Amino acid sequence: MIALPAGGKGRARWSFVDNERRLWPAMLAPAILYIALLVGVPFVLSLFYSVSNATVGSRSIQFVGLENFRRIVESGTFWLSLKNTVLITVVSQFLVIVCANILALALTGEFRGKWLVRFLILLPWVAPISLGSIGWLWIFDSIYSVINWTARAVGLLGPHEWPIWLGEPTLAKTSIIIVNVWRIVPLATVIILAGLSSIPQDIHDAAQVDGAGFWRHYFEITGPLIMPITLVALLFGIIFTFTDMIVVFVLTRGGPYDTTQVIASWAYFTGIQGGDLAGGAAISLFLFPVLAIVAVVFLLFAKRAEVT
Amino acid sequence: MATVEARRLVKLFDDVRAVDGIDLLARQGEFLVLLGPSGCGKTTLMRMIAGLEHPTSGDILIDGKVVTELPPRARNIAMVFQSYALYPHLTVARNIAFPLRAVGMPKPDIRKKVEWAAQMFGIERLLDRKPRQLSGGERQRVALARAVVREPVVFLLDEPLSNLDAKLRNSARDELKQFQRKLGTTTIYVTHDQAEAMGLGDRIAVLSEGRVRQIGTPHDIYLRPADTFVATFIGSPPMNLVAEGKTWLGFRPEAFLPREVEPAADGIVFPFRVTRVEYLGAERLVYGVIDGRTPETHVISKIPTNIRTEIAADGVYDFVVRRQDIERFDRDSGRRIDGGSA
Amino acid sequence: MTPATARARRLATRAGYGAIRVFFVVLLAFPFYWMLITAFKTNKDLYNTANNPYLFNAPPTLEHIIVLFRDTLFLQWLANTAFVGVLVVAITLVLAVPAGYALARMTGPWAQTLGVAIFLTYLVPPTILFIPFSRIVAQLGVQDTLWSLVLVYPSFTVPFCTWLLMGFFKTIPRDLEDAAMIDGLSRLGAFLKVVMPISLAGILTAVIFTFTLVTQEFVYGVTFITSSSSYTVSVGVPTFLVRGDVYFWGSMMAACLIASVPIALIYNLFVDRFVAGFTVGAVK
Numbered sequence: 001m002i003a004l005p006a007g008g009k010g011r012a013r014w015s016f017v018d019n020e021r022r023l024w025p026a027m028l029a030p031a032i033l034y035i036a037l038l039v040g041v042p043f044v045l046s047l048f049y050s051v052s053n054a055t056v057g058s059r060s061i062q063f064v065g066l067e068n069f070r071r072i073v074e075s076g077t078f079w080l081s082l083k084n085t086v087l088i089t090v091v092s093q094f095l096v097i098v099c100a101n102i103l104a105l106a107l108t109g110e111f112r113g114k115w116l117v118r119f120l121i122l123l124p125w126v127a128p129i130s131l132g133s134i135g136w137l138w139i140f141d142s143i144y145s146v147i148n149w150t151a152r153a154v155g156l157l158g159p160h161e162w163p164i165w166l167g168e169p170t171l172a173k174t175s176i177i178i179v180n181v182w183r184i185v186p187l188a189t190v191i192i193l194a195g196l197s198s199i200p201q202d203i204h205d206a207a208q209v210d211g212a213g214f215w216r217h218y219f220e221i222t223g224p225l226i227m228p229i230t231l232v233a234l235l236f237g238i239i240f241t242f243t244d245m246i247v248v249f250v251l252t253r254g255g256p257y258d259t260t261q262v263i264a265s266w267a268y269f270t271g272i273q274g275g276d277l278a279g280g281a282a283i284s285l286f287l288f289p290v291l292a293i294v295a296v297v298f299l300l301f302a303k304r305a306e307v308t
Numbered sequence: 309m310a311t312v313e314a315r316r317l318v319k320l321f322d323d324v325r326a327v328d329g330i331d332l333l334a335r336q337g338e339f340l341v342l343l344g345p346s347g348c349g350k351t352t353l354m355r356m357i358a359g360l361e362h363p364t365s366g367d368i369l370i371d372g373k374v375v376t377e378l379p380p381r382a383r384n385i386a387m388v389f390q391s392y393a394l395y396p397h398l399t400v401a402r403n404i405a406f407p408l409r410a411v412g413m414p415k416p417d418i419r420k421k422v423e424w425a426a427q428m429f430g431i432e433r434l435l436d437r438k439p440r441q442l443s444g445g446e447r448q449r450v451a452l453a454r455a456v457v458r459e460p461v462v463f464l465l466d467e468p469l470s471n472l473d474a475k476l477r478n479s480a481r482d483e484l485k486q487f488q489r490k491l492g493t494t495t496i497y498v499t500h501d502q503a504e505a506m507g508l509g510d511r512i513a514v515l516s517e518g519r520v521r522q523i524g525t526p527h528d529i530y531l532r533p534a535d536t537f538v539a540t541f542i543g544s545p546p547m548n549l550v551a552e553g554k555t556w557l558g559f560r561p562e563a564f565l566p567r568e569v570e571p572a573a574d575g576i577v578f579p580f581r582v583t584r585v586e587y588l589g590a591e592r593l594v595y596g597v598i599d600g601r602t603p604e605t606h607v608i609s610k611i612p613t614n615i616r617t618e619i620a621a622d623g624v625y626d627f628v629v630r631r632q633d634i635e636r637f638d639r640d641s642g643r644r645i646d647g648g649s650a
Numbered sequence: 651m652t653p654a655t656a657r658a659r660r661l662a663t664r665a666g667y668g669a670i671r672v673f674f675v676v677l678l679a680f681p682f683y684w685m686l687i688t689a690f691k692t693n694k695d696l697y698n699t700a701n702n703p704y705l706f707n708a709p710p711t712l713e714h715i716i717v718l719f720r721d722t723l724f725l726q727w728l729a730n731t732a733f734v735g736v737l738v739v740a741i742t743l744v745l746a747v748p749a750g751y752a753l754a755r756m757t758g759p760w761a762q763t764l765g766v767a768i769f770l771t772y773l774v775p776p777t778i779l780f781i782p783f784s785r786i787v788a789q790l791g792v793q794d795t796l797w798s799l800v801l802v803y804p805s806f807t808v809p810f811c812t813w814l815l816m817g818f819f820k821t822i823p824r825d826l827e828d829a830a831m832i833d834g835l836s837r838l839g840a841f842l843k844v845v846m847p848i849s850l851a852g853i854l855t856a857v858i859f860t861f862t863l864v865t866q867e868f869v870y871g872v873t874f875i876t877s878s879s880s881y882t883v884s885v886g887v888p889t890f891l892v893r894g895d896v897y898f899w900g901s902m903m904a905a906c907l908i909a910s911v912p913i914a915l916i917y918n919l920f921v922d923r924f925v926a927g928f929t930v931g932a933v934k
Contacts, residue, residue: 018836018837018838020755020837023837024752024755024756025752027748027751027752028748028753030744030748030749031745031746031748031749031768031808031812032749032768034745034804034805035768035771035805035808035809038804039771039779041786042779042782042783042786043774043782045782045785045786046779046781046782048782049782049785054785056784099674103671105667105670106667106668106670106674107671111671115918117671117675118918118921119914119915119918120675120678120679121675121679122914122917123678123682123914124678124681126862126866126913126914126918127682127866127906127909127910128866128883128884128909128910129868129884130868130884130885130887131883131888131905131909132681132906133888134887134888134902134903134906135682135684135685135903135906136681137897138684138688138897138899139681139684143699144696144697144699144703146684146703146704149699149703182677182678182681185674185678186678190921190928191928191929193925194925194926195929202389202390202391202393205360205380205389205393206394206395207395208360208381209359209360209386209387210381210386210406210410210454210458211380211381211407211410211411211458212381212406212410213381213410216409216410220406224397225396225397229929232928236928239773239775243775243777244777245777245869246868246869249872250888263777264775264777267777268780268869268873271781271784272780272873277781277782277784281781281782284778284780287775291774291775291778298769299763299766299770301766302762302763302765302766303763376653377653377654377656378653378656379651379659382651382656
C-alpha cells in the first residue's frame with residue numbers, strides 16, 4: 001500500500017511546488033515583471049515625452065502634440081543624422097558579412113594556435129565599446145596617427161598629404177565605419193562559424209565526390225545552407241550599429257560641426273546635454289522601426305524552428 | 309567499369325593505425341564487400357579510395373592508374389553515404405543533376421540523364437520534392453540515382469542500407485544487387501552486417517584492426533575461414549571453438565548435431581551439457597558446455613526443426629561433429645592449420 | 651588533373667587560409683597591440699613625430715601606469731564597476747535562472763516563442779530608453795549614484811541570460827528530474843536539489859556574460875552619473891582622462907588594456923555557449 005501525503009500541509013505543498021501550471025508562471029513572473037517594468041515603462045514614457053514639452057528641469061509637463069516631430073523634421077541636422085545612420089549601418093554591415101564569411105571559412109578545421117587566434121579575434125567584440133573606440137581615437141589622431149605614419153613610410157602618402165581622419169566629414173564617416181566593422185566582425189564570425197559547423201561533413205564529402213570545385217561548392221552548397229545563420233548575424237549587426245551612439249560620441253562627438261551625427265548620438269546631445277528631453281525622446285523613437293522589423297524577423301525564425 | 313586497387317595502404321590518425329598495410333584488388337564489374345566490426349578501418353579504406361582521406365603511405369589505383377594524389381572529382385567515382393548526404397536545400401531533380409552540372413554538361417543533356425536515372429529507381433514522381441519530404445527508402449533511391457547519373461567506373465557504397473528498417477532492408481538489398489548486375493559497374497560496399505555481406509558480395513574482404521584477414525567468396529569465407537577472427541565473425545551463431553592441445557577445433561553450429569542424427573562413425577563425440585534451448589521457428593539453438601572440461605567451453609548447436617530429437621535443459625547428450633566439418637586453428641596465432649580436415 | 655597539380659592546389663588552399671587568418675588577426679588585434687606599446691612608451695618617445703612609432707626609441711617605462719593608479723580615480727572606477735557587476739550578477743541570477751528553467755521545461759508551443767520574445771527585449775537599445783530613464787532615475791533619487799546602474803542594468807542582462815539559461819537547461823535530460831520525483835522530490839525540489847548542482851557551467855556562463863555586459867555598458871553610465879568618483883571604467887576613461895584638450899594617451903591606453911584583456915580571456919573560455927545563445931534557434 002502506498003502512503004499518500006495526508007493532511008493540510010501536504011496537500012498545499014502538492015498543489016504548488018508540484019503543480020506545474022502554477023510553478024512555471026511563478027518562476028517566470030519575477031523576470032517578466034522586471035523586464036516589463038524596466039523596458040516597457042520607459043518605452044511608454046519615451047512615447048509620452050516625445051509628444052510633450054519635457055525638459056531636464058521642468059516640473060510640469062504639457063502635451064504638445066506633434067510639435068517636437070515637426071521641429072525635428074524641419075531640422076537639417078536630423079536628416080543628416082538619419083542619412084549618416086543609414087549609410088554607416090549599410091556600409092559597415094555589408095563589409096562585416098563579407099569579412100566574417102571569409103574569416104569563418106578560414107577558421108573551420110584544425111590548425112595550430114586556434115585558441116590564441118580565437119582570443120585575438122574576439123578582442124574587439126569583448127572590449128568595452130568606449131575603450132576600443134578610445135584606442136581608435138589614438139590611432140586616428142590628427143598628429144600622431146600610426147596609419148598616416150605607416151602610409152607615408154611605405155610611400156602611399158606624399159609630402160603634403162596628411163589625412164585628418166576625424167576632422168574631415170568623409171574621412172570621419174569612414175573612420176566610424178571602420179570602427180563599427182572592427183567591433184562587429186568578431187561576433188558575426190563566431191555566429192557564422194557555428195552555422196558552418198552545423199553542416200554535416202557528409203554533405204561536403206558528397207559535393208566533393210560529385211565534382212564540385214571550390215567556388216561551386218561554396219556558392220551552391222555551403223552558402224545557401226548557412227543563409228539563415230548569416231541573416232541572424234546580419235540582423236544583430238544592424239541593430240548594434242544602427243542604434244549605437246558610443247563610437248560617434250568617442251571619436252567625433254558628432255563633429256565636425258554635426259556632420260557625423262547619428263540618430264542615437266543626436267538624441268543624446270539634444271536630450272541630455274541640451275536638456276530638451278522631449279526633443280531627444282522624439283529623435284530616439286526613429287530607432288524604433290528598424291528594431292521592430294528585426295524583432296519580427298527573429299520571431300518568424302523562432303516560429304519556423306518550432307515547426308520543423 | 310574499372311579495377312580498383314589498394315597497394316600497401318597505411319593511414320595513421322595521430323598514433324592510431326586505422327589502416328595498417330592493406331593490399332586489395334577489386335576486379336572489373338565485381339561486387340566486393342568490405343566487412344568488419346566498427347573501428348576495423350573499412351570506412352577509412354573506402355574514404356581513401358574515394359579521395360576523401362589522404363593515405364599516410366601507399367597508393368590507390370583505379371583502372372591501373374595511380375590516383376592517390378588526385379581529389380575525388382578527378383577519379384570518376386560515385387559514392388552513396390550512410391546518411392545519403394542529399395543536399396537539403398535542393399529538389400530531388402537538382403540533387404541528381406548536381407554532379408552533371410559540376411562537369412559542365414549542357415542543360416538538355418542533363419535533363420535527359422536525370423530522367424533516365426530517376427526512371428531506373430522509380431522516383432520520377434518525386435523530382436520536385438525536397439529531401440525532407442521523402443521517406444528513408446525514397447531518399448536512398450535518390451542517393452543511388454545521383455550516384456548513377458554520371459556513369460562512373462566505380463561505385464562506393466558506405467552502409468547504404470543501415471538506416472532502413474528491417475523489412476525494407478531485404479527488398480532494398482535485392483534491388484541493389486540486381487541493379488549492380490544490370491549496370492556491371494565495379495562496386496565496393498562497406499558493411500558491418502555479416503548476413504548482408506554474405507548475401508550481396510561476389511567476394512568479401514573481412515577486415516579487423518586495419519588489416520585484411522581474408523578475401524574470398526562467401527562460400528570460402530564461411531567454410532574455410534582463414535583465422536579465428538573470421539571464423540567467429542561470420543556466421544550467426546559464430547563458429548564453435550574447442551581447445552585441444554595447441555589448437556582450436558572449429559565447427560559450425562549446424563555441424564554439431566545429436567548422435568542419433570549423425571551416425572557417421574568418422575566424427576568426434578562430445579558430451580554436451582545443455583543450459584538453454586531457444587526455439588526460433590525454423591531452427592532450435594541449443595546453448596551449453598562440453599561436459600567435464602575446465603575451463604568451461606561454451607558451444608552452440610543449431611538444429612533444424614525437422615529434426616525432432618528431444619533436447620532439454622540440464623540434460624547431457626552425445627553430440628557429434630564429422631571430421632570433415634572440423635577446421636583447426638593454431639592457438640597462438642589464430643590462423644587456420646591446413647590439412648585439418650580428413 | 652595531374653597529381654602534381656592536385657598537390658599544388660591543396661597546398662595553395664592551405665596557405666590561403668593561413669594568410670586570411672593572419673590578415674584578420676592583425677587587423678582585429680592591432681589596436682590592442684597599439685594600446686600595449688603606447689602604455690609603456692615615454693611621453694618624449696610617444697610625442698615625437700620623427701620616431702618610428704612601432705619601436706621603443708627610448709626604454710619602456712611604467713610611469714603611465716603609475717600615474718593611472720596613483721593620480722587618477724582609475725582604481726575607484728574599477729571598484730565601482732566591480733560593485734555594480736557583483737550586484738547585477740546576483741539580481742540577474744535570481745531572476746533569470748528560475749525563468750530560464752521554467753521556459754525550458756514548459757510544454758506547449760508558445761514556450762519557445764516566449765523565450766524569443768524575452769530575448770528580443772535585450773535588443774531594445776539603451777539609446778531609446780535612456781532619456782526617460784534619466785528622469786525616472788532622478789525622481790527615484792538615485793541620480794548620480796551607482797544604484798541607478800544596479801537598478802537599470804538587469805533590464806538587458808536578464809533577457810539575454812534567461813534565453814541563455816533556457817537553452818542550457820534544455821540540454822539537461824528530463825530523466826534526471828523524473829527519477830528524482832519518483833524518489834520523492836517535488837518538481838521544485840527536483841529543480842533545486844538535482845538540476846541546480848549540475849548546472850554550474852550554465853550559471854557560470856550567465857555570470858561571465860552578465861559581467862561582460864556590465865563592463866561594456868556606456869550609455870546609461872554617461873547619462874546617469876556625473877561625479878567622476880562614481881564613474882564606471884567604461885565611462886570614466888573616455889570622459890575624465892581628457893583634461894581640456896590634453897589627452898593622457900599613455901595612461902588611457904593602459905587603462906583600456908587593463909579593463910579589456912582580462913575579461914576577454916575569461917570570455918574566450920565560454921564563447922561557444924554565448925554563440926549558442928546568439929544563434930536563436932537558427933542552428934539546432
